[in-house]
Amino acid sequence: QVRLVESGGGLVQPGGSLRLSCAASGSIFSINTMAWYRQAPGKERELVAGITKGGTRNYLDSVKDRFTISRDNAKNTVYLQMSSLKPEDTAVYYCNAASPWNDYWGQGTQVTVFS
8 A cells, every 4th residue: 555645735826836745655666657636626637747756757738837746766755846826726636656556646735826
């Protein structure tokens, strides 16, 4: 089993920044890709950014120039630096860790961008 604990959500004005963190513990040896997803009210959960153990990254088009995903393998932690936040970024953000056999999810952290 893998446990994921997220932190760093909150309220921010448009144009502001937030940094999300997700610490993994447990059977982390099997984890390759870690990622951030988000789900806004009434919408499906979507992949925001992902990063492999080797550092290959991918992003949702709408966040490509504003968000940066990074990973500290020594600390088993993945980060999402979010800049130039927009109201449409408002959602619950979930950390995900994928092994060849399972997907693991964090509890989610709320990000609200408001004027």
